[in-house]
Amino acid sequence: MDTEIGAIITIFTEFYYWVTVVMMFLIHAGLLAYEVGATRRKNISQTINRHVMTLALVTLTWFLFSWWIYWAFNAGPGFFGPVITNEYAMAALPWSENMGPHLQDNISGVFWAAFLLFSWTAAAIVSGVGIERVRTGAFLVIGVLVGSVTWVIDASWGWHAEGWMVQLMGYHDAYASGVIHAIAGGACLALTIVLGPRIGKFDREGRPRDIPPHNAWMACFGLVIIYAGFWGFYAACNIPIINIGSEDELRMGATNIYLMPTTLSSLTFNFLMSLTGGLMAGYFVSRGDPYWTLSCGLAGIIGASAGNDLYHPIQALFVGAAIAAVIYKMHFWVENRFKIDDPVGACAVHGYAGFLGVVIAGFLLWGYPAAAPIDLSDWWVSSHGWFGTTPDGYPAVNPIGNFLGAIIMFAVLGFLPTYVVAKLFQAKGLLREPREVELAGADSYEDLDVYPNFAWAESEFDKIELGYADD
Amino acid sequence: MSTGISSWSNPAEITAIYPFPGTEWLLVIAGFVFWIWWHVKQIRDENRALKDAAEHHRRYGLRKTMEENVARTASGEAAGSHSSSSGVSPVHHD
Numbered sequence A: 001m002d003t004e005i006g007a008i009i010t011i012f013t014e015f016y017y018w019v020t021v022v023m024m025f026l027i028h029a030g031l032l033a034y035e036v037g038a039t040r041r042k043n044i045s046q047t048i049n050r051h052v053m054t055l056a057l058v059t060l061t062w063f064l065f066s067w068w069i070y071w072a073f074n075a076g077p078g079f080f081g082p083v084i085t086n087e088y089a090m091a092a093l094p095w096s097e098n099m100g101p102h103l104q105d106n107i108s109g110v111f112w113a114a115f116l117l118f119s120w121t122a123a124a125i126v127s128g129v130g131i132e133r134v135r136t137g138a139f140l141v142i143g144v145l146v147g148s149v150t151w152v153i154d155a156s157w158g159w160h161a162e163g164w165m166v167q168l169m170g171y172h173d174a175y176a177s178g179v180i181h182a183i184a185g186g187a188c189l190a191l192t193i194v195l196g197p198r199i200g201k202f203d204r205e206g207r208p209r210d211i212p213p214h215n216a217w218m219a220c221f222g223l224v225i226i227y228a229g230f231w232g233f234y235a236a237c238n239i240p241i242i243n244i245g246s247e248d249e250l251r252m253g254a255t256n257i258y259l260m261p262t263t264l265s266s267l268t269f270n271f272l273m274s275l276t277g278g279l280m281a282g283y284f285v286s287r288g289d290p291y292w293t294l295s296c297g298l299a300g301i302i303g304a305s306a307g308n309d310l311y312h313p314i315q316a317l318f319v320g321a322a323i324a325a326v327i328y329k330m331h332f333w334v335e336n337r338f339k340i341d342d343p344v345g346a347c348a349v350h351g352y353a354g355f356l357g358v359v360i361a362g363f364l365l366w367g368y369p370a371a372a373p374i375d376l377s378d379w380w381v382s383s384h385g386w387f388g389t390t391p392d393g394y395p396a397v398n399p400i401g402n403f404l405g406a407i408i409m410f411a412v413l414g415f416l417p418t419y420v421v422a423k424l425f426q427a428k429g430l431l432r433e434p435r436e437v438e439l440a441g442a443d444s445y446e447d448l449d450v451y452p453n454f455a456w457a458e459s460e461f462d463k464i465e466l467g468y469a470d471d
Numbered sequence B: 001m002s003t004g005i006s007s008w009s010n011p012a013e014i015t016a017i018y019p020f021p022g023t024e025w026l027l028v029i030a031g032f033v034f035w036i037w038w039h040v041k042q043i044r045d046e047n048r049a050l051k052d053a054a055e056h057h058r059r060y061g062l063r064k065t066m067e068e069n070v071a072r073t074a075s076g077e078a079a080g081s082h083s084s085s086s087g088v089s090p091v092h093h094d
Helices: A004-038 A042-070 A087-091 A110-129 A134-159 A164-169 A177-196 A218-238 A264-285 A290-307 A313-338 A346-364 A399-427 A437-438 A460-470 B023-058 B062-074
Strands: A239-243 A254-255
Touching: A004 A042, A004 A110, A004 A218, A004 A239, A004 A254, A004 A460, A042 A087, A042 A110, A110 A134, A110 A177, A110 A218, A110 A264, A110 A346, A134 A164, A134 A177, A134 B023, A164 A218, A164 A239, A177 A264, A177 A290, A177 A346, A177 A399, A218 A264, A239 A346, A264 A290, A264 A313, A290 A313, A313 A346, A346 A399, A437 A460, A437 B023, A437 B062, A460 B062
Parallel strands: none
Antiparallel strands: A239 A254
């Protein structure tokens, strides 16, 4: 802060990110309402505890090691690059003075918190697929795995201007279709496969039964709150004010997370248009089911997010609409074909939408500069842009890089680690609740009912489920 | 005596402002231990609570518990066939 303009920019940036953190809390208010709404009454308290404690544990571990991982693992490919030891990585070590109140460092804690809220989102997305059967203890470990380890590795690789996926493959994913949603969706798929369906979800012929949410209105309300929090998320993915000109010719503007130019206007246009596309498609494919219409709106944003820094609003609209329609169909096809019980549709809304969004961005933004090239002399490889460079020598965005990136996000860092850890818990008998507790409900042994004074109607599924009590 | 800062008169020279600067390593180790301890205790407590709950449902009758849950909630009472404070809550109350 050695000039007045420098001081104003620093204070503005600090406050800007601080506001995004507050806004992103809304995502978790919304996710909690969504998840609790989808849960049946007998499991609500357990669902609340599991969700909230995931956020607490991700926060602690984010402080202890994850923030450092983000800055230290940029070099590649994969884990074959040197561990970065620059000033940013050193400042992110948990014992660094910068990781605490410090009069010469105004911003570290605010950046740390903005990324922490991304981490909460990644972990909390996975929480929904396990409702009504996963043990809290097993889930909390998986939540830390996704929220504090795997997603931050992929962010270091593909969501940082100096990440190897950006420098070598031209990977582009401005608002985290892949780096948060595809990886969380991959983890959701792994967890629900290992867990298996809720008792009675499929009949003897393998046909899925509808297990209605205890409160569809609450789930819908939660989705709208998630939209509100998503604004904060989008804002936090941008650098709001920085010199995008040269040293000689100052030109202040915003950039995406790769320090490539965009505008706050771009994200505003495209957030709303991709939401609109998702809602319009969702309304038709779900035949007006409000839960799925709103979920498709979310899938529309998630699907277009990879390129929403640069798309035309009508492109964002159609990308959002197409992806929402496809993921809706995929959810039910996967459920029928593979007997996968995903109670909140998280594999589809986050995983499939995120994957497809990254792939589509590779085509639509083909040839755009991914990031400024950096010195790779101490890396294992030395050429930028394996799949193409721009005339200026920048690694170029391209379909192959983004397709491979989508696979890394969804399968390699999303599905595989969670599958392995879930299998380990399963082998020890610690993954799923005992059958009696699952049927009676986790809240029913203790007086944990959150609705003591409200009546409820017995649903058709409750009668079917009762039949399993005597098996 | 001061645990950290005793004067704000020269802010340009002041760095860390928390008490006991220099003990960061110790604090980080304590944080790690607290994190791992919490997971271990939570999993142990939950296992015990789930085992107790399953045993109770078997003894009392699973069907009966499920039917009573529906009946009680339909009549406006709190759900649950067991009124003690030890249950499926992740924190076990002995």
